[in-house]
Amino acid sequence: xxxxxxxxxxxxxxxxxxxxxxxxxxxxxxxxxxxxxxxxxxxxxxxxxxxxxxxxxxxxxxxxxxxxxxxxxxxxxxxxxxxxxxxxxxxxxxxxxxxxxxxxxxxxxxxxxxxxxxxxxxxxxxxxxxxxxxxxxxxxxxxxxxxxxxxxxxxxxxxxxxxxxxxxxxxxxxxxxxxxxxxxxxxxxxxxxxxxxxxxxxxxxxxxxxxxxxxxxxxxxxxxxxxxxxxxxxxxxxxxxxxxxxxxxxxxxxxxxxxxxxxxxxx
Amino acid sequence: xxxxxxxxxxxxxxxxxxxxxxxxxxxxxxxxxxxxxxxxxxxxxxxxxxxxxxxxxxxxxxxxxxxxxxxxxxxxxxxxxxxxxxxxxxxxxxxxxxxxxxxxx
Amino acid sequence: xxxxxxxxxxxxxxxxxxxxxxxxxxxxxxxxxxxxxxxxxxxxxxxxxxxxxxxxxxxxxxxxxxxxxxxxxxxxxxxxxxxxxxxxxxxxxxxxxxxxxxxxxxxxxxxxxxxxxxxxxxxxxxxxxxxxxxxxxxxxxxxxxxxxxxxxxxxxxxxxxxxxxxxxxxxxxxxxxxxxxxxxxxxxxxxxxxxxxxxxxxxxxxxxxxxxxxxxxxxxxxxxxxxxxxxxxxxxxxxxxxxxxxxxxxxxxxxxxxxxxxxxxxxxxxxxxxxxxxxxxxxxxxxxxxxxxxxxxxxxxxxxxxxxxxxxxxxxxxxxxxxxxxxxxxxxxxx
Numbered sequence: 001x002x003x004x005x006x007x008x009x010x011x012x013x014x015x016x017x018x019x020x021x022x023x024x025x026x027x028x029x030x031x032x033x034x035x036x037x038x039x040x041x042x043x044x045x046x047x048x049x050x051x052x053x054x055x056x057x058x059x060x061x062x063x064x065x066x067x068x069x070x071x072x073x074x075x076x077x078x079x080x081x082x083x084x085x086x087x088x089x090x091x092x093x094x095x096x097x098x099x100x101x102x103x104x105x106x107x108x109x110x111x112x113x114x115x116x117x118x119x120x121x122x123x124x125x126x127x128x129x130x131x132x133x134x135x136x137x138x139x140x141x142x143x144x145x146x147x148x149x150x151x152x153x154x155x156x157x158x159x160x161x162x163x164x165x166x167x168x169x170x171x172x173x174x175x176x177x178x179x180x181x182x183x184x185x186x187x188x189x190x191x192x193x194x195x196x197x198x199x200x201x202x203x204x205x206x207x208x209x210x211x212x213x214x215x216x217x218x219x220x221x222x223x224x225x226x227x228x229x230x231x232x233x234x235x236x237x238x239x240x241x242x243x244x245x246x247x248x249x250x251x252x253x254x255x256x257x258x259x260x261x262x263x264x265x266x267x
Numbered sequence: 268x269x270x271x272x273x274x275x276x277x278x279x280x281x282x283x284x285x286x287x288x289x290x291x292x293x294x295x296x297x298x299x300x301x302x303x304x305x306x307x308x309x310x311x312x313x314x315x316x317x318x319x320x321x322x323x324x325x326x327x328x329x330x331x332x333x334x335x336x337x338x339x340x341x342x343x344x345x346x347x348x349x350x351x352x353x354x355x356x357x358x359x360x361x362x363x364x365x366x367x368x369x370x371x372x
Numbered sequence: 373x374x375x376x377x378x379x380x381x382x383x384x385x386x387x388x389x390x391x392x393x394x395x396x397x398x399x400x401x402x403x404x405x406x407x408x409x410x411x412x413x414x415x416x417x418x419x420x421x422x423x424x425x426x427x428x429x430x431x432x433x434x435x436x437x438x439x440x441x442x443x444x445x446x447x448x449x450x451x452x453x454x455x456x457x458x459x460x461x462x463x464x465x466x467x468x469x470x471x472x473x474x475x476x477x478x479x480x481x482x483x484x485x486x487x488x489x490x491x492x493x494x495x496x497x498x499x500x501x502x503x504x505x506x507x508x509x510x511x512x513x514x515x516x517x518x519x520x521x522x523x524x525x526x527x528x529x530x531x532x533x534x535x536x537x538x539x540x541x542x543x544x545x546x547x548x549x550x551x552x553x554x555x556x557x558x559x560x561x562x563x564x565x566x567x568x569x570x571x572x573x574x575x576x577x578x579x580x581x582x583x584x585x586x587x588x589x590x591x592x593x594x595x596x597x598x599x600x601x602x603x604x605x606x607x608x609x610x611x612x613x614x615x616x617x618x619x620x621x622x623x624x625x626x627x628x629x630x631x632x633x634x635x636x637x638x639x640x641x642x643x644x645x646x647x648x649x650x651x652x653x654x655x656x657x658x659x660x661x662x663x664x665x666x667x668x669x670x671x672x673x674x675x676x677x678x679x680x681x682x683x684x685x686x687x688x689x690x691x692x693x694x695x696x697x698x699x700x701x702x703x704x705x706x707x
Binding site: 109 | 443446450455462463470476561564679683690693699
Binding site for chain 3: 301302304307308311319339
């Protein structure tokens with residue numbers, strides 16, 4: 001016997017939050033895998049700090065999403081009992097820590113810090129705008145989260161520069177990481193009915209409004225890190241719509257195991 | 268130099284330098300020495316100091332100083348005859364200056 | 373407590389120089405007087421070579437224990453059953469990393485670099501607490517580690533806050549302040565399962581306790597009559613309480629806690645002795661302890677190999693950071 005999955009409301013008010021919540025959750029999940037394996041003890045602490053912040057953000061967002069949906073779902077029901085197709089994180093964050101082919105443990109530090117830099121910059125931009133949300137709870141969450149995102153951005157961008165302008169070996173690894181990650185970035189700037197609804201109701205920005213500011217910050221980062229601005233490709237990832245990469249299933253197998261295996265359990 | 272210090276110098280060539288961390292936990296208080304950490308550059312040292320030494324504190328200020336930059340006084344009760352120590356804080360082998368051929372890359 | 377078993381001094385260090393200088397005798401006299409007066413020894417102070425080496429071994433092995441300890445617990449971060457438990461476990465493991473860092477910092481004041489200490493760990497020369505050579509097989513293992521292992525650690529750490537070597541004492545005070553939540557969260561995680569959980573969860577908890585009880589009481593090290601160096605450690609204010617005393621304290625406290633949880637401790641000889649006013653407990657399998665300390669426990673090889681791999685895999689990162697820092701320093705000087 002296993003715990004059955006829950007159904008999630010498709011209303012844009014819920015979906016807009018789930019995209020953010022799941023992106024934070026899955027990125028936090030990936031960063032948690034680094035614990036005990038970082039290149040130096042100080043970075044073990046720094047990476048798990050970032051993971052903790054992201055998990056915290058996802059908890060707050062999931063709780064809010066649960067309130068807005070009609071079923072009064074709890075953060076853990078949403079986090080642990082959805083079917084894969086109902087998770088709305090962007091594909092970039094579910095990729096293993098070493099790249100799109102994997103493995104996740106051991107991770108590749110260049111891939112990890114570059115993804116952190118891209119995501120932290122994106123999160124900072126959207127949290128800044130969400131501070132003005134007509135949903136006062138979301139605005140409050142954003143007020144706290146934006147400070148965390150600023151710190152994550154500083155930490156990861158500093159590392160990108162160190163690796164880009166460090167040794168030939170570190171620069172090579174960073175370029176390889178950029179080559180993979182750039183292809184997954186367009187998804188962060190696609191808009192549809194969900195965020196059109198959110199913008200129209202003052203809840204939060206359309207994701208496509210983040211593209212230009214993000215690109216300009218990335219350009220400044222890449223210049224300092226001696227990275228080329230990559231060419232755009234036609235590749236589009238679709239995690240936000242619930243159609244994930246092959247990696248997502250393994251993440252959920254891990255993450256959901258106890259809740260599924262111990263129906264009715266108390267934790 | 269004994270062989271222990273020789274070995275230490277060798278490993279020190281690739282080791283991140285040591286920094287001492289001072290934290291002011293609340294406005295109005297002094298910065299207090301709380302320990303040390305290894306970091307490659309000042310920016311990293313400050314960030315790591317916040318990650319490591321201020322996890323449970325709010326609104327604080329952090330100073331980091333390279334350990335080999337600290338000059339300390341001699342303890343008061345040591346006469347010169349009995350005190351073989353240098354006036355650096357720690358007898359830390361990695362405080363020795365790097366040989367010039369690897370000092371700049 | 374991670375160091376109770378490890379104050380074994382290698383034979384060659386026990387040999388004393390036949391003749392010591394007048395100065396050295398006088399310095400040692402002053403040193404002993406300081407210890408007897410309850411004064412602190414700081415990093416710059418003169419200290420006997422044996423004191424320095426003993427402390428270095430004890431502190432660095434304590435640090436290694438914290439770092440290796442991140443692995444069995446880190447094993448369950450991605451599988452934590454709720455977001456709250458995931459966050460708590462992440463924070464706890466992060467704390468342990470931080471504790472390791474404070475301890476490496478304290479050890480470095482004695483004249484060894486962190487890289488040298490890490491090298492000693494990876495080569496097998498330095499030891500770490502035996503307990504972390506056991507596998508975490510279920511979620512209940514995580515709660516049990518918090519309850520028993522952290523409980524034992526706290527029992528040992530509080531006296532070390534009064535250690536004569538001040539950098540170590542200060543690190544321990546810092547650690548003890550942060551440690552309080554570690555044991556509580558473990559006990560809480562188990563209590564929820566025992567009190568409100570399903571029969572399967574209760575069975576999971578009992579199974580974990582069955583596997584972790586004996587290794588936990590072995591953490592306090594060999595019996596006092598097999599710990600010849602304890603006396604010197606006590607004389608110098610490094611070791612404050614004996615292995616057997618700490619072990620007894622731990623058993624007494626834990627039996628009561630086990631009753632609250634509703635678990636059975638896997639020792640049929642465990643019973644209250646009204647005359648001693650302590651719990652009697654059964655014979656410890658010291659062969660198992662020796663095996664584990666000698667490197668043949670369930671996870672020894674894997675723990676070390678994991679740490680070695682993380683270190684090796686990270687070399688290019690550390691090198692890159694140094695290269696960048698040196699380039700920046702050169703630019704600054706040229707400016």
